[in-house]
Amino acid sequence: MAPGLRSYVLKRIGFAALMLLGVSVILFGIMRLAPGGPEAVLIGGEFSPDAAAQIRQRLGLDRPVALQYLAWAGAALRGDLGQSFKTGDSVSSLIVDRLGPTIQLTAGALVFALVVAVPLGVLAAVRRGTVWDSIGSAVSLFGVSFPSFWLGIMLILLFSEVLHVLPPSGLSEYGQEGNLGARLRHTILPTLTLGLIQMASFMRFTRSSLLEALRQDYVRTARAKGLGQARVVWRHALRNALIPVVTVVGLSLPTLVGGAVLTETVFAWPGIGRLAVGAVFERDYPVIMGVNLLVASVVIVANLVTDVAYCFIDPRISYR
Amino acid sequence: MRTILLAVFVVVLASSGAGESLAAGKDMVIGMSGDATSLNPVIATDSMSYIAEWPLFDSLLELDASLNVRPLLAESWEVSRDGLTYTFKLKKGVRWHDGKPFTARDVAFTFYSVLNPKVTTPHRAYFDALAGFPELTAKENPKRPEELAVKPIEVVDDSTIRFRLRYPSGSFLAVLVNPRAGIIPEHLLKGVDLNTAEFNRKPVGTGPFKFVEWRRGERIVMEANDQYHAGRPALNRLIFRIIPDAVVLLQELRAGGVDFIENPPLTEVARLKQTPGLKVLVADNTSYSYFGWRQDIAPFDDLRVRRALNHAIDVPTIVKEVLQGYAVVANGQFPPGSWAYDPSVKPYAYDANRARALLAESGWKPGPDGVLAKDGKRFSFSVRHDQANQTVKDTAVIVQEYLKRIGVEARLEALDWPTFVKKLFASEFEAIVVNWTNHHDPDPFAYTIWHSSQWKGRNFAHYKNPKVDELLEQARHAAVVSERKKHYAEFSRILMEDAPYTFLYFPQQVYVTRQAYEGFVPVPTFAGVYQSLKAVRWTGR
């Protein structure tokens, strides 16, 4: 590893830690500033101000905000993300529980998107000006214009209400958790919803960056040297076109871990996205902080990894 | 050879016998729209917890279909002549789910816990009539039960318990009913901090069903209690599935994922009735919706304005068209199932012209933009409501429309529950649309909502009428039902005259379940149907 690279990575890690700190402070501050709190949710309909005050005290919400933050941060550094205000379960166990369904969904969508988008994008770029190109760009343009929740609902309408071939929601039928076939059938619509939109955006990127790369000098040189079309494309252009693709995959990582909130809501999918949304409405601060910390960390790490990966893909990139 | 045959024969016989008894019962999957917070009747106050607690815990008494009390854990009781002493004889031979015997000490422990100021529970207020209540529940230096001269709760012997009141109260018996008065075991919880006990997630009760597991956010599973004092329930297991999305809940019912749901979207009920294999159960309920406002700010402090607002809203049409008839037009605080309900009190008839006339009388003239105005101020106010409650939101939208037609501008402000509740109890609002769950006895809610001493509590609208105060106190301290009924009738009349709110309607309980399940008794109180789960059986049709 080049010495410049090592110090670069170290610097980035330092910045990353600083950013996590900043993110957590901002979020914490926002939540404490908001009116109302979790006690209202816990008590429910028979609200009484006395009970509310007691609960706030028990949850430590009557201490100064700075102290609360320090307590939370200190515990988080030791790996203890606290307990959910609502259920009392440890936040880490809640997250771990929900991580499975979310990753199942988003990884499936990502794979689907890549598998369809990259070849199609390449095809569209290479067969520029033909019908493939037009179809490709039309599909990708349409895809990024869909609101994900509406796409999901339309798919439910078509496949579940009209055609009755697929189940409308949920992880699996009750009592059938072990049944792989049933679980697979439940995964199809949400994965498709998420995947179609991602596929569209990947395709656009692949296509335009490949076109860009094909135009570069070194490609023309390679062609002039008499190398065959396929070799030119696959060895030189594609490698460089992959950089933006890696970028865009990296950019979709928050979704991968954070859960596709809207898709999960439409399909009642028990993932991290819905956990976070529920926690926000229920003022379950430890869960909100925990989920956001997790996602922010993943994103920061992913960014670092992709940046480092660049220098292996394109030797021209160097680091100060 | 013959021994082997005999052995096989015996085995086959034995296993078929076992098979038959397993098939005789059946599981039932119940859909819940949210998760419970804790399974401890002393602590829990949200509706999901109430539902889940009902099969697990018994109370001293239970309700019948006319909302009268009848024995459950208490076999019989005597009331002293002055109405201040209640002596209950408890059923013998009752056991907790862990096998230990149930005694009067558990009852004493339960209610002393409710009175203990260290325990966070709003149920405390229901036991206001108990002797020593103010001293036991004082914020500063609360007394302990041992320090009282007159003990409110006394264990006479293992199966006899005595309660002493400080004033005769006709609602005392009604308060000893599930879901707010389930009995908890002393031997498991003595000395434990009830607020955070592990017990709250792994409950042990004396109810018809035993706790099996609780996967948070997913399901609560219970199985039949073979040792239940009233006989083993016919069902094998109860599985409460938590599905927060109403649309998904319905889909699951249709697809067979759940067997029982409550409060389906009302527009679907007609279709559900016609679906083969499903049936719809309807019962009156104690929860009610109203459109209310602060009494002590303009323009609501003017009686004519309040009456006008009442005349402006066509409640019967709302009930018929939006609620599909599954509601009863409200004429005040008390639901039709309650003995305090007085059918002679009539709500204000829908009459937009009368509304306009009344407003004109009090000086409101149409302004340049069509909205009424007086002294340069437009008749415009904000209506706050809970954004998560679809029925309330829909009601608010409709109310706004009716008001628009008479020139009143209502600005809707949907707030999330924590914010809404905070503003409500701080009286930071002009108008509200709310749906509350009443108690089946008239006293608890009537008093806390309308008595002028409760301005810091549920009387956040700041209503004050000395005559009403007097009537409520008299009703509270009367022991005889007929006497209370008289006071409440007068109270209802005055309330309607004062028109502090527009009482809208009492939505009914609507449940959808499979034809094959029989035995439901929809008791007309909140979640009353769950009381009959112990009697439900699967007929296999």
Add this chain to the structure above:
Amino acid sequence: MTRTFWRLVRQRRGLLGGGAVAIMIVTGALAPLIAPYGYSAQSLLQRLQSPSALHWLGTDGFGRDVLSRVVWGSRVSLEIGFFATGLSLVVGTLAGSAAGYFGGGTDTAIMRVADMFLSVPALFLILIVVALFGASLTNTALVIALVTWAPVARVVRSECLSLRAREFVHAAHALGAGHLRVLSRHLLLNALPVIIVQTTLLLGQTILIESGLSYLGLGAQPPLPSWGNMVVEGRQFLASAWWIATFPGLAIFVTVLGFNLFGDALRDAFDPTLRTES
């Protein structure tokens, strides 16, 4: 500029996209005149009617005309869209140009802050702020801007970086022009095409985000119609009255598609050498 305009018009995409966008904007602006009924005009006896001559897109759960609500909904979506986009552009352009122009420490600092905003999933941040502080139109737009300014800053920054080294900047300095002048007159003017393209794409994006928020129950509150909250209201009636959820969503789709098409066409019109279409 005129050459750009003609290039734009000659493309089908430019026309289609621009046309769709124009129609939506006009619809929103003239909503009170175009909509056959008021957006909150209920008729409890006409609930859940399927599309007919009286109600071209049917009626919803309160008997309100779906077509009118879709028309009015464009107002809300576009209002928030433009407001948020404008805010995002201003902040993003300022930050990005400062970073690109001054470089060094300023650059690092600004980009790190931008990275911070990018590392929290957009919807979470928006959700938290809007859910806790109230779902007013202003709050929603503000928060959407908070989340979308960072990519704008990135793009503007790289434009400025590449422009900075060009000769005309040196020339301007040599002639005595101050930083601000160079920035505004030379750099930004040349970066304008990029900024304009960003704007159209940003508009599409903010409309999508806003409708998502409305779907979750934030955003515009009833009875004010926004396409997102119409879809969520219609979801419970999917089996019996599919039109309530379908048409508003279609409106979102068409509008965002229009902006995207237009943005693509703009990009090609500004610089044909970069053309990605034939």
